[in-house]
Amino acid sequence: MNIAYYTMPHLALASWVKSHGQNASEGISNRVKQFLGSKPQLAPLKPLRQWLEALEIKDPKLAKFLCQLIPAQCPFERTIEFRGRVIIHIPPLCKLNPVYEEVVGLRFKALCYLADECGEDITPYCTN
Template sequence: MNLLNKAHLNKHLLNQIRYQLEVVEIHDYNLARLLCKIIPSHCPFERTVKINGRTLFRIPPLCKLNPLYEQVIGLRYKCLLYLVDVCGEDATKYC
């Protein structure tokens, strides 16, 4: 398989995964809670490195480099909406 076909196959596979994440419907309380717990509400890699109160450097949020970032955050949002609207749960504990 040549390089062009591999790139096309990878792009097709990535688009298929994106689509599958976008069309997921949440109807299970336990699944919604689990996904809200394991998908962080903010990028966990962002850091500010300080020594003695002086900022040495800052690591920017790298999550947006993930090609599935928008879909995963959308899935978390769907779970939060399900927990709040259907189950009547307080969503502040997942923020």
Template sequence: MASVNHTHNHPNFHPPNYQKSGGFDILYPLRRFVDNIQVKNYRLAHLICQIIPCCCPFERSIKMFGYTFDIPALCKLNPLYDNFVGLRFRALSYLSDECGEDVTKYIC
């Protein structure tokens, strides 16, 4: 079976944390710190999974006077959201792969 090569460009598409060259990102040191955390400890992995929620705690549906009002998830407004989600995923992967633990209790 032949492989398909991606040969065209998407000039206006950038990853979520894309920073234009020459731009200044004041949160870069903190992003790098979170991304460099190595999850190699059973207790640390559990702590990370307990502290970082699997879904946005602010997303709600409220019923008042017969109407339903949806409050959207505000987690995407957090500039470190992607970094924390990645850290939580690394912790879940460590618990599942290295420790052989069932991580369904940490998944929404």
């Protein structure tokens, strides 16, 4: 009789490894995450992000409205000069917007709809 073959499945794992439903590496990684203080992220804007991503553009009026409403570049970036010298430079703050990527994606969808489906010239919307 092979003792190692018989006893290995019946050995109790250490207390830091969960044996039910997880393999050893999952138990270890969970413990490391817990030790490092990684908390589940709160995502209060996740439904809004998902809604913006799932929104389909099927109306030319809506597409034109979105292209006019959403700027092509961040409108808040400014360089303030006085007598030819730069006093202050305000960086583009749009990246601080938590739904910036989704809004820009929505504008891109509207531009693609106008160009591909409607066959419209979109150059007036590209220069803001």
